[in-house]
Amino acid sequence: MNPEAPRPVIVVDIQMPFISMVMLMVKWALSAIPALMILFAIFTVLTSFLGGVTTTVFRW
Numbered sequence: 001m002n003p004e005a006p007r008p009v010i011v012v013d014i015q016m017p018f019i020s021m022v023m024l025m026v027k028w029a030l031s032a033i034p035a036l037m038i039l040f041a042i043f044t045v046l047t048s049f050l051g052g053v054t055t056t057v058f059r060w
Helices: 020-056
Strands: none
Touching: none
């Protein structure tokens, strides 16, 4: 085997205290709120734009 070639790694276990894991999950949940708000804003703008284009093109 070539010493410079990457070797596959398999993670078997992670040692992490329960409280630290709970805090990590709470941080993920709290950081998801602004991310969803941004995605909702992008979706709203895109939907409004496509709705205006569709209305203009097909003259409904």
